[in-house]
Amino acid sequence: MEDLKRLIREVPDYPKAGILFYDLTTLLQDKKGFHDLIERLGDKFEGKKIDVVAGIEARGFIFAPALAYRLGAGFVPVRKANKLPWKTAQVTYQLEYGTDKLEIHQDAVKRGERVLICDDLLATGGTAAAAVQLLSQLGAEITGAAFAVELKFLKGREKLNGTEVFSLIQYDK
Amino acid sequence: MEDLKRLIREVPDYPKAGILFYDLTTLLQDKKGFHDLIERLGDKFEGKKIDVVAGIEARGFIFAPALAYRLGAGFVPVRKANKLPWKTAQVTYQLEYGTDKLEIHQDAVKRGERVLICDDLLATGGTAAAAVQLLSQLGAEITGAAFAVELKFLKGREKLNGTEVFSLIQYDK
Numbered sequence: 001m002e003d004l005k006r007l008i009r010e011v012p013d014y015p016k017a018g019i020l021f022y023d024l025t026t027l028l029q030d031k032k033g034f035h036d037l038i039e040r041l042g043d044k045f046e047g048k049k050i051d052v053v054a055g056i057e058a059r060g061f062i063f064a065p066a067l068a069y070r071l072g073a074g075f076v077p078v079r080k081a082n083k084l085p086w087k088t089a090q091v092t093y094q095l096e097y098g099t100d101k102l103e104i105h106q107d108a109v110k111r112g113e114r115v116l117i118c119d120d121l122l123a124t125g126g127t128a129a130a131a132v133q134l135l136s137q138l139g140a141e142i143t144g145a146a147f148a149v150e151l152k153f154l155k156g157r158e159k160l161n162g163t164e165v166f167s168l169i170q171y172d173k
Numbered sequence: 174m175e176d177l178k179r180l181i182r183e184v185p186d187y188p189k190a191g192i193l194f195y196d197l198t199t200l201l202q203d204k205k206g207f208h209d210l211i212e213r214l215g216d217k218f219e220g221k222k223i224d225v226v227a228g229i230e231a232r233g234f235i236f237a238p239a240l241a242y243r244l245g246a247g248f249v250p251v252r253k254a255n256k257l258p259w260k261t262a263q264v265t266y267q268l269e270y271g272t273d274k275l276e277i278h279q280d281a282v283k284r285g286e287r288v289l290i291c292d293d294l295l296a297t298g299g300t301a302a303a304a305v306q307l308l309s310q311l312g313a314e315i316t317g318a319a320f321a322v323e324l325k326f327l328k329g330r331e332k333l334n335g336t337e338v339f340s341l342i343q344y345d346k
Binding site for chain 1: 182184187188194196198199201202203204206207208211224225228230231232234235236238239241242243245246247248249250256257258259278280281282
């Protein structure tokens, strides 16, 4: 995926000193790049009978609905605390410092529905693992987890043990 | 669009007493409903040579990229303050109480590019008008503004004077 990598902007020292941030906005705003990105993610899950694609707020919202449209699936938002208007299920998960919470509507998926979890980036895997837990609680069948970018050196896959993980673009450092 | 309306959940007294909230998550999670929604928005702007669809954080991120994919356009995020990693242009706009700020990357669009602004909901129009201003500052040509839902009684169109406004689903109260 070197052609897509060339469209990603590398921003040094963001969000803090010593961190190299991979900025996907330059890829997203490129017609052909964006189209290829969604096509290739879609190709991977075509024929897997995905019922809904669940996207994690906020950057997961950029990829999951386009992928859902590509796959003929529905879209379900997994949101930060206190953003959803109806009854929610919740999961609290560990961050480097402290904890965070994700929420989903209790009727977001039906028992047995085939769900693909989608986010922009697989880093340490904490958020994605929390989303897997949340959707499993609701009785969904987790078909896989899809990411535009994977930071392999953070070993997020290990936290998603048992879930099929696919990333389109990988970085080793 | 009565068929899509039937998939929207009405939540009374959210986010506060006396407000009836139109919850689109029940429409989005419905395969056919979500597909139709994006198709119909896309049909409206097909052939208008849209270069990029700009989506407003956070719920605009759900619609704009799917629509961009449908139209063969790129996607540009318009974000709340301090979320973008690179150099930004900013606009401050009035809310009912106080002000808020939107940001966009300075290189998000090229001068003269044809931009469609997209959000989930047209209410009072303040946020969308701010997005129009921001993209105009960057030299974009504003081709229109697309919304899944319009609350007509809030007269948001008046704030978008000079911009072609399209909404798929309207409510009169």
